[in-house]
Amino acid sequence: MRITEKMKSLKEYIPNVDDCKIKLDANENPFPMDEDIKKEVLSAVEKCGLSRYPDPMSKDVCESYAKVMEVKESQVVAGCGSDELINIITGFFMDKGDRVLTFEPDFSFYAFYSFLHELDIISVPKEQGVAFDADFVIKSIERFDPKMVLFSNPCNPTGGAIKSEQVKKILESTQAMVVLDEAYMEFFGDSLVPDINEYENLIILRTMSKAYGFAGGRVGFAVAREEIIREIKKAKSPFNLTKLSQAAACAILKHADKYKAQVDALTVLTRETYARLKEIEKKHPGKVTVFESSANFIYIKCARSQEIFEKLRDMSILIRAYPDGHLRVSTGLKEENDAFLDAFDAILKETGL
Numbered sequence: 233m234r235i236t237e238k239m240k241s242l243k244e245y246i247p248n249v250d251d252c253k254i255k256l257d258a259n260e261n262p263f264p265m266d267e268d269i270k271k272e273v274l275s276a277v278e279k280c281g282l283s284r285y286p287d288p289m290s291k292d293v294c295e296s297y298a299k300v301m302e303v304k305e306s307q308v309v310a311g312c313g314s315d316e317l318i319n320i321i322t323g324f325f326m327d328k329g330d331r332v333l334t335f336e337p338d339f340s341f342y343a344f345y346s347f348l349h350e351l352d353i354i355s356v357p358k359e360q361g362v363a364f365d366a367d368f369v370i371k372s373i374e375r376f377d378p379k380m381v382l383f384s385n386p387c388n389p390t391g392g393a394i395k396s397e398q399v400k401k402i403l404e405s406t407q408a409m410v411v412l413d414e415a416y417m418e419f420f421g422d423s424l425v426p427d428i429n430e431y432e433n434l435i436i437l438r439t440m441s442k443a444y445g446f447a448g449g450r451v452g453f454a455v456a457r458e459e460i461i462r463e464i465k466k467a468k469s470p471f472n473l474t475k476l477s478q479a480a481a482c483a484i485l486k487h488a489d490k491y492k493a494q495v496d497a498l499t500v501l502t503r504e505t506y507a508r509l510k511e512i513e514k515k516h517p518g519k520v521t522v523f524e525s526s527a528n529f530i531y532i533k534c535a536r537s538q539e540i541f542e543k544l545r546d547m548s549i550l551i552r553a554y555p556d557g558h559l560r561v562s563t564g565l566k567e568e569n570d571a572f573l574d575a576f577d578a579i580l581k582e583t584g585l
Contacts, residue, residue: 242347252550254571256562259388259416259529261445263494263565269487276479286478288470293478296485297453301425301438306458309465312472314415314437314452315341317464318382321435321454323349324467325409326380333378335364337389337554339413342382354378361556362390362523362531366398370405381406384413386420389552389560391525396422403431411435416527418443418495419502425455435460442528443495444484449477498528502563506530508573516580532559536583543579544572 248257265273290310298305311317322345326332331352334342346353356372358364364387373381381402386393403410414436417423425436436455441447451473454464473481484491502525509522509530521533534540534557541553549572552560561572 238347238350248550248552250545250550252545253548254564254568255550256564256568256572257550257552257560258447259442259527259560259562260447261443261491261494261498261528262563262568263445263497265445266487266490269484269490272483272486273480276483277476280475280479282475284475285471286473286475289465290473290478293451293473293481293485294453296482297438300485300488301455303425303428303455304458307428307455307461309454309461309468310473311452311454311468313441313450314413314439314454315345316469316472317437317452317454318342318411318413319345319348320464320467321409321411322346322351322380322382324463326351330380331376331378332380332382333372333376333408334382335369335372337361337387337556337558338382339384339388339415342411342413346382358390361533362387362392364390364392365394366401369402373402373406373408378408380409380411382411382413384415386416386525386527388413388416388527389529389554389558390523390531391527391529392523393420393422393526396424396427399424400427403434407433409433409435411437413437415439415442418492419499419528420526428456432457432460435464440481440484444491445494446481446484449480451477451481498563501566501569502528502530504566505561505563505569505573509576512573512577512580515577520580529560529562532561533557534559534580539583540576540579543583544575547575549575 293310294308295305298308318341328350329352332346334355336355336357343353343355354376410433414423439452513520513522519535523531537557537559538553544551
C-alpha cells in the first residue's frame with residue numbers, strides 16, 4: 233500500500249470507548265426517550281421497507297426540521313450528523329490550498345476535514361484560552377484573509393457563547409463564507425436561523441445528537457439560503473441517511489415541545505453542577521478554574537487533569553480530558569452529576585491539589 237505524506241501526518245481521532253457506568257464525556261441528552269415518542273418511533277421504523285434505498289434527499293426529515301425552525305424545506309439539507317456536512321462544505325466550497333480560519337479551542341473536526349481537503353488551515357488561539365468575541369474574530373479575519381471561517385456557538389468545548397448581534401457583525405465584516413455551528417444552540421437560544429436570508433455568506437449547522445437525544449441516529453442539518461443549499465445537495469451522497477434514521481427523526485421532530493422541556497431541565501442541572509464546581513474551585517484557589525457555560529457541559533482547567541480523568545474512569549465515571557490541562561464534563565441526570573461532583577471533590581483532596 234502506498235502511504236502518502238498526508239496519511240503519515242494525520243492524527244487519528246479516537247473517541248472514548250471505555251465502558252463506564254456514568255458516561256459524561258460526549259454532551260449527549262441523558263434523559264430516556266419518552267415512552268409515547270418511543271412507540272411512535274418504533275411504529276415508524278417497522279413500516280420501513282429495508283429492501284429499498286432510502287429517500288436520497290431525506291425530504292420528509294428536512295420538511296419536519298424546517299417546520300420546527302420556521303424556514304422553507306428548500307433551505308435545509310440533512311447530513312449523517314453535522315460532521316458529514318462539515319466534510320462536504322470544506323471540500324466543495326473550497327479549492328486545494330484555500331485558507332480556512334478556525335479557532336482554538338473549538339470542535340476539532342473543522343481542522344480535521346480541512347486537512348483532508350488540503351486546505352491552508354489557520355487556527356488562532358483564543359484570548360486567555362477561552363475568550364471569544366466579534367472583534368477578536370474580525371481582527372483574525374483581517375489579518376489572515378481566509379476564504380472560509382468556521383466556529384461553534386456555543387463553543388465546544390468551552391461552553392462560551394456570543395450573541396447573535398455579534399455574529400451579524402462578523403458576517404457583515406467579511407466576504408468569506410462563515411460556517412456557524414449551532415450544535416448546542418437549543419441551550420443558548422439566540423440562533424441566527426431566523427436571519428439566514430439576510431446573508432449570502434452564512435451556513436448554519438444544527439444537529440439532533442444533543443438536545444433531541446438522537447446521537448445514535450446521526451442526523452444533522454445545514455440551514456442556509458436556497459442557492460447555498462442547492463450547491464450542498466450537489467455534493468451530498470444520495471443515500472446518506474438510512475430509512476431507519478429518517479423515519480425515527482420524523483417521529484421525534486413531531487415532539488419538539490417535549491424536547492424543549494428536557495433542554496430546560498438540563499439547563500437547570502447544568503447551573504446546579506456549575507454552582508457546586510465553583511464551590512470546589514474556592515477550596516483549591518489557583519489550581520481549579522471553572523468556566524461558565526451556555527451549553528449542556530462545563531469546561532474545567534485544573535492541575536494534573538489527566539490523572540484526575542484516569543481516577544474518575546477507574547471509578548466508572550467517564551468525562552473528557554484534553555492534552556492542554558482541561559476537562560469537559562457533560563450534564564447528566566442529577567444522580568450522575570452528584571456522583572461526579574463527589575468523586576471529583578474527593579480526588580482533589582486525595583491528590584493534594
